[in-house]
Amino acid sequence: MLLNAKYLEEEDADNMIDVKPSFRKFVPVKLSLKYFLLGIILLVIVVGLSLKILYFTHYTSAVPNKLASSTNMALNSKGSESLDQLSPAITSAGPIKVVYGLPENQPVVYITIDDGWYPSQEVLKLMQQYHLPITTYLIEQAAQKHPDYWHEFVNAGGNIEDHNFNHPFLTHLSLADQKNQIYQPIDYFRQYGPPPDELRPPYGDYNSEVGQVAQASGIKYIVMWDAEMKDSTLSTRSGQGLKSGDIILLHWEPGLDQELIKLLNIIQKQNLGIADLTQALNGEPLIICWLKAPIPVSKPTPTKTTISRTTGTSGVKSTSRSK
Ligand SMILES: [Zn+2]
Incomplete structure (x- = not known):
């Protein structure tokens, strides 16, 4: 039993040695998950900024577009002077x-x-x-x-x-x-x-x-x-x-x-x-x-x-x- 126990301990020790490389493999996975999440956050920021830029581009260009269509047609008083x-x-x-x-x-x-x-x-x-x-x-x-x-x-x-x-x-x-x-x-x-x-x-x-x-x-x-x-x-x-x-x-x-x-x-x-x-x-x-x-x-x-x-x-x- 003792031998077996010792053997098991040694086997466990061996197993521990075997585990280490897989643990090392696990560390890069954890790191890449971190980078992955960071990437997602950056992507959200970039998309958000792009949408904001698109909104303002559209907003500022909307006035001349409206003008172009308004020169030959009268507008309702909505959206008039303010x-x-x-x-x-x-x-x-x-x-x-x-x-x-x-x-x-x-x-x-x-x-x-x-x-x-x-x-x-x-x-x-x-x-x-x-x-x-x-x-x-x-x-x-x-x-x-x-x-x-x-x-x-x-x-x-x-x-x-x-x-x-x-x-x-x-x-x-x-x-x-x-x-x-x-x-x-x-x-x-x-x-x-x-x-x-x-x-x-x-x-x-x-x-x-x-x-x-x-x-x-x-x-x-x-x-x-x-x-x-x-x-x-x-x-x-x-x-x-x-x-x-x-x-x-x-x-x-x-x-x-x-x-x-x-x-x-x-x-x-x-x-x-x-x-x-x-x-x-x-x-x-x-x-x-x-x-x-x-x-x-x-x-x-x-x-x-x-x-x-x-x-x-x-x-x-x-x-x-x-x-
Ligand atoms: Zn007016």
Whole structure:
């Protein structure tokens, strides 16, 4: 037994010797597993970075692609002007004065509404009831859908200015196309009063060439914005509250009347008045609209009472019944 035991011990010892090489074989396996895992992590990082680069490449190239398809077709007001586009703001446009806000020498703000695909009877009623001075930067192609409405808008104290024929990125057009985009609405909007002399470039996109073309077309001011009312929230360029001289951006979109009421109540709460932007730009004495009390918030506007972009040009009452 002892012999056997000794033999076994020796056999075990021999086995131990035999085990060592296989253990040595096992060590490289462990190491390669470590490297394998490291490789997987590196692969994940590389793939992640590649995806990020691809995303940004796509994102930055998406704007010109969108532009290419937008030059010959009008865009919905979704994805239009916004406060975000002002950063970083370009402040020169050749010979033209670019206005983001006005001096704070009077306790007033200015309301501007862009595009014009969804004119609203409720907004007209608010303008008439409170004598609101509103400047609208209209796309000619949108205005053509509801010509009667825009006469009512002007009769209610509204002012129509230039937002181009069909809302292109102006800086991507030839000078001739820029001229057509800027000048054609000036000519078209003569039916509503004095020809526009303010340009709001679609998407806030302008440069010195646009400024030169605009000036040659009769434009005096490129009017931007420094506050925006959107999704029931007022945002300002400064990140602070509303201040005197602010030019506030809104869009003709379904539910605009509710947005406008909320904005007016913010203005009223801050003891600010509302003045006509064109009067202010021209240095004329301001007729200021003061709201004495908050406006009651009514029920949200049903979409069917807002004139649809897709309906014809047969006027407000007939189109308002369409879906
Ligand atoms: Zn626009």
